[in-house]
Amino acid sequence: MNCDIDINQQRVSFEIGDTITEEAVLSTAHVFSRRAEVWTSEEGVELEVKGDSKLDESGLKKLGAEFLEELTAQELRRRISVENRSVREYLITQALIAAANEQGQQPADSQLGNLTGDQEDEIQRLISEAESELESKAGAPSSGGQNATPNGKGEGGEGQDESLDPKAILKSWEEKENA
Amino acid sequence: MPEALLGPLLKDKLPETVGPTFFRKLGERYLLTNDWGNHCWLEAEEFVQFMGGTLKEESELWHNLRTRGFLRNYMSFEELGGRWRQRTHFLQEGPGLHVLALTRRSRCASPYAAKPAVGFEDRKFDMTLAAARRLAKFVFDGPRSEITMELRGGDPMLNWDVATFLVRHTSSFAKSVQRNFRSAIVSPLFELDEEKIAFLAEHEVEISAPLDGPKDLHDSLRGGLEGESGWEKTVAGLKDLKKAGVPCEAYFTVTRGALGRAKEVVKAYRDAGLDSIHVRALWPVGDARKRWSEIGVSAQEYLAFYNEILDACLALEAEGTVFQERGAGLLLTKMFRGTDPGAVEHRLVYGGGLGEMAYDFDGDVYPSEEARVYSELEGDKLFRIGSVDRGFKELVGHPTVRSLAMASELGSQPLCSQCVYKPFCGVSPVYNVAAQGSLHGRNPTNDRCAIYMGMFDALFERSRDEKVKGLFEDWAKSGELESGDPTPPFLSGGLL
Numbered sequence: 256m257n258c259d260i261d262i263n264q265q266r267v268s269f270e271i272g273d274t275i276t277e278e279a280v281l282s283t284a285h286v287f288s289r290r291a292e293v294w295t296s297e298e299g300v301e302l303e304v305k306g307d308s309k310l311d312e313s314g315l316k317k318l319g320a321e322f323l324e325e326l327t328a329q330e331l332r333r334r335i336s337v338e339n340r341s342v343r344e345y346l347i348t349q350a351l352i353a354a355a356n357e358q359g360q361q362p363a364d365s366q367l368g369n370l371t372g373d374q375e376d377e378i379q380r381l382i383s384e385a386e387s388e389l390e391s392k393a394g395a396p397s398s399g400g401q402n403a404t405p406n407g408k409g410e411g412g413e414g415q416d417e418s419l420d421p422k423a424i425l426k427s428w429e430e431k432e433n434a
Numbered sequence: 435m436p437e438a439l440l441g442p443l444l445k446d447k448l449p450e451t452v453g454p455t456f457f458r459k460l461g462e463r464y465l466l467t468n469d470w471g472n473h474c475w476l477e478a479e480e481f482v483q484f485m486g487g488t489l490k491e492e493s494e495l496w497h498n499l500r501t502r503g504f505l506r507n508y509m510s511f512e513e514l515g516g517r518w519r520q521r522t523h524f525l526q527e528g529p530g531l532h533v534l535a536l537t538r539r540s541r542c543a544s545p546y547a548a549k550p551a552v553g554f555e556d557r558k559f560d561m562t563l564a565a566a567r568r569l570a571k572f573v574f575d576g577p578r579s580e581i582t583m584e585l586r587g588g589d590p591m592l593n594w595d596v597a598t599f600l601v602r603h604t605s606s607f608a609k610s611v612q613r614n615f616r617s618a619i620v621s622p623l624f625e626l627d628e629e630k631i632a633f634l635a636e637h638e639v640e641i642s643a644p645l646d647g648p649k650d651l652h653d654s655l656r657g658g659l660e661g662e663s664g665w666e667k668t669v670a671g672l673k674d675l676k677k678a679g680v681p682c683e684a685y686f687t688v689t690r691g692a693l694g695r696a697k698e699v700v701k702a703y704r705d706a707g708l709d710s711i712h713v714r715a716l717w718p719v720g721d722a723r724k725r726w727s728e729i730g731v732s733a734q735e736y737l738a739f740y741n742e743i744l745d746a747c748l749a750l751e752a753e754g755t756v757f758q759e760r761g762a763g764l765l766l767t768k769m770f771r772g773t774d775p776g777a778v779e780h781r782l783v784y785g786g787g788l789g790e791m792a793y794d795f796d797g798d799v800y801p802s803e804e805a806r807v808y809s810e811l812e813g814d815k816l817f818r819i820g821s822v823d824r825g826f827k828e829l830v831g832h833p834t835v836r837s838l839a840m841a842s843e844l845g846s847q848p849l850c851s852q853c854v855y856k857p858f859c860g861v862s863p864v865y866n867v868a869a870q871g872s873l874h875g876r877n878p879t880n881d882r883c884a885i886y887m888g889m890f891d892a893l894f895e896r897s898r899d900e901k902v903k904g905l906f907e908d909w910a911k912s913g914e915l916e917s918g919d920p921t922p923p924f925l926s927g928g929l930l
Contacts, residue, residue, distance in 0.1 A: 272444075274444040274445060275444070282848070282849065282852075285848055285849060285877075285878055286849065286878055287878070288876075288878045288879065289878050289879050324440075327440045327441055327443075327444065328440065328457075328459075329852075330444055331440060331443060331444070331448075331457075331485065332456070332457070332852040333852070334444075334448045335448065335452060335454070335455055335852075336851070336852055338448050338452070339452075339453060339454040339455075339506065342453065342454060342506060342509070343454045343469060345511075346469075346509075346511055346514060346515050346518065347469070347515075347518060349511060349515050350515035350516070350518045350519045350522075351525075353515065353516075353519065354519050354523075354525070354526050355526070357526075384603075
């Protein structure tokens with residue numbers, strides 16, 4: 256690799272051919288951003304080592320070689336990405352359309368809005384059971400002391416939101432924040 | 435010299451045979467992957483032939499590349515599209531993982547809070563039964579047929595009435611609406627007693643506990659607030675749970691004191707009766723950020739430790755003892771099985787709000803548990819998306835959820851979009867905010883990125899050994915989800 260080295264300034268510079276695009280240089284600079292500042296010019300690239308540790312001549316040469324290796328790989332990656340963009344997008348679009356069609360064909364019985372009469376009855380039974388449990392908990396102090404309210408009723412019961420919701424959990428975020 | 439090897443390839447146009455391919459040089463060989471989740475190893479010379487369009491047709495390598503979707507002229511769109519759908523099925527589903535914080539109270543410290551921010555008797559930081567009841571219904575409002583409810587805290591066992599209410603009623607409700615259901619609790623097990631163990635066993639609640647290895651290390655980070663040993667409580671709890679047949683596991687947070695002690699850590703896990711470990715990175719949040727110079731580790735240090743843990747696990751497996759690193763198992767499922775194991779942080783698009791939702795003790799909703807904990811520890815409600823009153827649809831479509839999705843879509847991330855591990859990895863915008871102050875991470879200096887790159891390197895490199903590959907395939911298979919399985923618990927992001 257032909258390069259110019261400035262040990263005092265901790266810089267290494269080299270030319271890059273016209274087969275390398277600016278995008279590849281930027282990507283490579285991004286990869287090296289922890290290790291070096293990267294300056295570009297019409298002639299090529301200059302790296303300035305970051306941090307307190309000083310590199311000797313071979314260290315700077317090695318840094319330049321690593322940068323060039325990454326630069327070549329990034330240019331190759333860029334070309335693969337550009338050349339295959341239409342194929343990749345077509346394939347993923349088709350996959351998404353097929354998945355959407357599958358969704359559309361699925362029976363809707365997994366939705367809560369499409370329950371059978373028996374299921375609705377069972378849900379009502381469970382809700383009643385939960386409510387009676389809440390009332391019994393409110394009647395007797397439990398380990399979760401704040402679960403009970405002074406008036407002996409459970410917090411947050413439907414239709415009682417304002418008086419039984421001291422933490423305003425039933426209010427929307429905008430209402431709470433006056434947004 | 436690699437540049438000399440690849441440089442000539444740039445003189446000509448890319449041959450038409452090269453399909454969508456990501457690559458990375460590991461050692462002397464090149465690892466190739468693609469969006470369909472396939473991978474292939476090539477010697478340097480073979481790589482040059484492939485990229486230069488001089489690969490001999492009908493050769494064994496040519497067939498390998500063709501069947502795995504690397505040759506553009508021979509891609510089976512139907513097959514590869516089906517594979518892509520299988521790997522990204524979560525894009526068509528709603529949140530299946532619901533994480534509920536039952537209290538902020540705890541009897542022990544953690545790396546994120548040397549002392550809990552709320553008093554032990556301060557029950558106003560407990561979730562109320564009323565809020566729990568609303569949440570028990572809300573988690574079924576989404577379209578997902580499989581629901582996982584994970585109870586966290588603080589220590590959720592300190593709000594036991596609400597915990598038992600949620601487990602009993604949510605599982606009954608799930609049965610009545612024909613949803614597959616799974617419940618789990620994350621707890622240091624300080625409050626465990628026979629009654630609780632019997633309940634957990636009866637209702638098949640899965641348990642995960644923090645276990646930071648040997649006693650001295652664990653107690654230095656997670657000691658009891660009254661000076662008692664946290665390690666003794668947690669290990670005793672794990673043993674009692676195992677004895678009662680309750681499925682339990684533990685997670686290990688890597689801190690400075692753990693470095694160089696990987697074998698001791700694995701031994702501590704074995705001694706506690708565990709057959710797996712889940713190694714997690716410490717996030718620079720809460721007390722961990724303030725104490726970073728004391729307990730934090732760099733990505734390089736983390737990876738050195740992780741490799742030692744991996745080697746210790748493999749040594750045990752070679753002796754015939756089952757012992758898995760759970761994080762590796764997750765990644766291996768994606769690498770070798772072509773399916774998604776359910777980890778919401780390793781997705782094409784971040785799973786916060788789309789695959790997971792988290793609820794604070796007061797009913798506030800967050801897109802993910804790590805977002806909720808970030809808010810709790812940093813006092814920054816940036817990620818809060820409202821309360822359940824806003825309705826499921828509105829919360830899932832909240833601008834914050836959309837921002838998280840846009841900030842994490844791998845195809846639009848610099849470097850990620852062309853990274854060889856893109857098919858298996860994912861970005862956490864919450865981590866990016868915590869560590870770098872922006873939803874969009876800056877990967878070259880992002881420790882999470884460095885850690886996952888290193889983990890993938892370690893797994894792929896080790897998988898070149900046929901024996902290890904066979905073992906990895908077993909780990910991968912064990913993490914695979916069957917159709918209709920709820921999301922496994924304990925897979926949401928860091929901060930434990």
